[in-house]
Amino acid sequence: MGTVKAWVAGKYAEPMGPMHDSLRVAYVVFSFCAAFLLGGIKAMVVGPVAAALMILGNAGVILVLFPAHVWWTIYSLIKTDRINAGLKLAVAIALPVLFGLWLGLGIFGSALVALGYGFFTPWISTFEAFRQESEAKKFVHGIVDGTWGTIKGSCTVVRDFADMCFHSYPVYLKELRECAQDREPLSIRLLDVPSCILVGLLGLIVDIPLYTVIALIKSPYMLFKGWQRLLHDLISREGPFLEPVCVPIAGLAILFWPLVVVGSVLLAVVSSIFVGLYGAVIVYQEKSFRRGASYVVTMVAEFDEYTNDWLYLREGTVLPKPSYRKRKLSDSAEFSVRPNVSVRGGEHPSSSSEAPAMLVPTLVPARSVREAIQEVKMVQIWENVMKSCEQRGRDLLNLNVITSVDLTEWLRTKDGGNETINLGLPSYDMLCTVLQSIKAGSAGLLLGNGVEVDQQNRPQDLLLDWFFHPVLVLKDQIQVLKMTEQEVRFLEKSTLFVGGSSAAATADAWDNGAETPRDPVRTAQIQAISRRMVGIVRSMSKFPTYRRRYRHVVKLLVAYAVEREGSFGSSASGPSVSFEITRLEV
Known part of the structure; x- marks a missing residue:
């Protein structure tokens, strides 16, 4: 004391x-x-x-x-x-x-x-x-x-x-x-369907009760180990207790740690349902009932072993771990109970083929608050993406590339029928961000507010993992192509105008200095980058909060377009109308 x-x-x-x-x-x-x-x-x-x-x-x-x-x-x-x-x-x-x-x-x-x-x-x-x-x-x-x-x-x-x-x-x-x-x-094969059903049921019968028993037995260890870690940070001034402003919240964490333990046990029980059902997928992949049953048994041993690692108990497990794979699958195909990078702090998520079945909060020494503040937060990226998309939309409205009619039509259509607004505008904004990052010589992505997001300060967020690395790959591919200014403009036009004949007609009407490359191979390479950029945005549009935020951006653009058209109308009645029109044309 x-x-x-x-x-x-x-x-x-x-x-x-x-x-x-x-x-x-x-x-x-x-x-x-x-x-x-x-x-x-x-x-x-x-x-x-x-x-x-x-x-x-x-x-x-x-x-x-x-x-x-x-x-x-x-x-x-x-x-x-x-x-x-x-x-x-x-x-x-x-x-x-x-x-x-x-x-x-x-x-x-x-x-x-x-x-x-x-x-x-x-x-x-x-x-x-x-x-x-x-x-x-x-x-x-x-x-x-x-x-x-x-x-x-x-x-x-x-x-x-x-x-x-x-x-x-x-x-x-x-x-x-x-x-x-x-x-x-x-x-x-039809012969494998009964095996999939049996192994799926076996997984539910075996994994759910055993996961529950293991989680309940080890929950007291998690409770006292967590308190020990937090009290150690309090006394030694580490982790959340390093900064004075965070002391009250860290003290609240000590009081509410039992609720975290209860939540972890519930998550372990819920996750055991999906771990057990995944045994049917193992039967499908390995085409073997025996290997599917081995998976069910192995997952219990894996869960016991990795919870021991989490809580610093004895290494390994006394439970059997039969092999259930003929060969090692890709990282995305495997499913197990290994802790992820956000808790372990070691390897990159993609370097491990296993995912945690029990979401145990970290018990290792926490980072300081100053280190956490230096990390770019996911909310900062979302806000910057939407603000940048709004600015690109205003620029396109000023050039009459898109109109308030297009924006209003997209808002009124339930499924977002106008693909130029639905996918083209955010894809064009992402492309401009990539091109700006290349021009600035950034190792990652340079956001509109000047913040650089790279592998060191990027948020450790699963949603970001799905598109951050693919965007960096596209950035490298664009650099390798070494496109001319006219080819870059062609890439921008191909990315913005997504859709059928109406989009093609609008694209032809926009004279941004683009020239189609004479080499068909190079044209195909540029169009492939455009399609992948649109595909990334299509996947990103399914994320939580995206639709609400993007609709807000479109509404702001509609308000800007109405205000812009109103200013044109008011200026037409004044003596400076000819000057304004001449200035806009120039």
Whole structure:
């Protein structure tokens, strides 16, 4: 305790004697207790409202769209040529189980997330008021923060969830139906269908209870190991306790660590369902019932071994680990229980072929707050992408390349029929960002606000993993091609105008200095880069929050176009109309 007092006194003020040190420590303790009580009151008042909105909203979306999801899935399964009849039969048999899991886990997960978000966000927001400098600001923010913002945030979560269910999922199914005909379809022998079903059921019967038992047995170790880690950071001034402004929130983490342990146990139980069902995929891949059964047994041993590593218990496992692979598959095909890079801090996610089955929070020494601040956050990238897309849209509106009619049409169309607005504009913005990064000699991507995102400071976010590396690959390919200025303009035009004959006609009307290369091979290379850029944006458009943010950008562009057209109309009645028209033409 003496060490903590000395540290708090040294952190918050220069040493001024034992009396002042005791007063400083007493002030910090009093502030912590006051924030804890105030946050609890706010959680009791705001939490039920925010949680009810999220539970009713998400559950309503799931139940209302459930018949449509069933119909869309069955229709896509029948129409697709990507899988053969045997695999269609296997998937059709598994669909009732998958739909049941979607209903049960979807509503249950929504309830857990809603309770956690609704009750803990006001609490944490109260403690974050300690970041304010003046006492008046601390008091005001301690009362206001986390109240109305939490309620608005719950509505935003419901909207993003609805977009994902109503827009993103049908897009996935549409791509499944309209896959390239030249691709070899996935196939399975009819004789393997019963084996897949049996192994899937065996996985549920074996993995769920054993995962639950292992998680429950080791949860006390996780509880005390976590407390030990946090208290060690508190005494040694490491991790979240390094910065004074983060001490209250870190103290809250110590109090709420048991809830983290309970959440980890629940996640282990839920993940065991999918780990067990994946045994059917192993039978399909290996075409062997024995190897599928071996997978079911091995996953229990893997889970036990890696939880031992997490909690610094004995190495290895006493459970059997039979081999279930004839050969090593690619990284994306394997599924196991290895911890990822965000917790271990070691290898890159793509370098490991295994994924964690129990999401155990890190118990290793945490990074300092200063190191965490230096990392570019995912929200910064999203905000910058949308602001940059808005600016590119304004530039294109000024050039009359796109019009307010195109933007309004896209907003009114349910499926975003205008592909130039739907995919072309964000693809063009991403291409401009890549070209700007190449011109600046950046090793990563140079965002519009001057922030450079590379492999060192990039967010360790799974969503970002899906498109950050492909964009860097496209950047390298563009550099290798060493295109001329006219070819770059041709690439910009090919990327912006996506669609049928109307897009082609608009592209021909836009004279940006582009020239089609005479070499057909080079033309094909440039068009291939354009198609891959559009494909990345198409995948990115399915991410949560994208649709809501991009619709907001389009609305801002419509408002800008209306304001621009109105300024033209007002200037036409004045004496300077000829000057304005001449200036715009120049």
